[in-house]
Amino acid sequence: MAEKQSKWKIFTAGIIRENPVLRLVLGCCSALAVTTTLSGAVGMGLAMTFVLVGSNIFISALRKVIPAKVHLPCYIVIIASFVTVVQMVMQAYLADLYKTLGVFIALIVVNCIILGRAEMFACKNTVVDSALDGLGMGCGYILTMSLMGGIRELIGGGSLLGVTIIPESIDRMTIMNSAPGGFFVFGCLMAGCIWLERKLNKPIERKTCGDVMLEELDAAKAEAVEGGAAK
Amino acid sequence: MSHFATFAIIFFNMILVNNYVLVQFLGICPFLGVSKKMDSSIGMGVAVIFVMLMATAVTFPIQIFLLDANDMGYMQTIVFILVIAVLVQLVEITLKKYVPALYSSLGVYLPLITTNCCVLGVTILATQDYTPVIAESGFGLAYAEALVCSVGAGVGFMVAMLLFCGVRSRVEAADPPESFKGLPLTLVAAAIVSLSFMGFGGLVENIVGALG
16 A cells, blocks of 8 residues: 555656646746647647656666666657657647647757656656656646646637637737746746745745756866866 | 848847747756856857857758658657767867867856757757758758858857846846745746847848848
8 A cells, every 4th residue: 555655646746746847947948938828738748748758668667778878868869769759640640739839849859857857767766656757747747838828828819728718809918928928927827836835834945957057067167177277 | 132131131030039048938948047147158158159050050961961862851850969969079079188278168068058959949940941942042052041040049049148147137136025036036037038029020121121
């Protein structure tokens, strides 16, 4: 029974506790770009979940075979193969959606959620756990994306999934559908999330992949300076 | 219209109208993180311009002469990401060995750029946008336009980073509501910077059109 509970915990972790977009702050690019409509957001979420589950399964199955030195190229090839599968399927059956999402489907390859989960989870855990983790993260991603897409489509276009909800007589705030609206809605959602955490007395430290980048950079710079001094 | 005018339109369009970070949402991670420091923003910007130009210079011919010629366009994603990874690694090794001075200032940024979505994005978008140009005016011109586009995208990235670095130093001194502190406020500030870039829509064609 204890074992079952822990599996359930792995699955639910991605939905709220470790929500990839709002709590771990991974994959911001796609979260901002494709959430102009609800349907686009859900489509992207489903594509992402498929790649996430598939690559997590493969990477964890091969975790004892992949040499540590070349793990990154191996992960990228596995992920890129799954992305290509998604691209081909979408081109065949969902051509309109593929056109709306455009380059962002191909860019799933370099999305930090997938590489992040590969490095943080799949390379250390069993196949079943990794698949559950991928599924949970995917669900968390779909939920957040739908929330953002819903807000932006409702305020920006007055409709949801193409069905008009706010009467035509009220002017649309089309700014929500363009780039600034994306940043703004994401910022406000994040603030709401932090407000909730503070209410529940469980604040967390948010570290974007950019912050990690800056840290790595400082470390590399210090090393370069030291190397120069040693010479 | 002369070739020069076309190049100028593409270049300034990529910086002001289709800015990769602020309008197309490519490369948000370094934009939000690295823009905390001015010197890192400049270094990152230069490295991105360099890698974007090189990556486009290599992937564009690969797409036309290798993938499209053999009817294997679907391999684009896998081939491009691998080519970029290998290319960046090669440049890093070469710099380390032969130009250590440049390596210590530019080389440290290179490993971070491999998995940056703006580099893969520019190669995919450039091949997608300029492949039709080949049928009209030959491979040479299409290739040149793709290269101009990639440099413009890189410069646009750097401009956005530098502008936002300045905005950020002011924003960090502000005293917002408790929940907005940190990342949310940064995102709202980015929204306002992005709003100001919307004002550039249609500007470039009109100016160059009036001159040429």
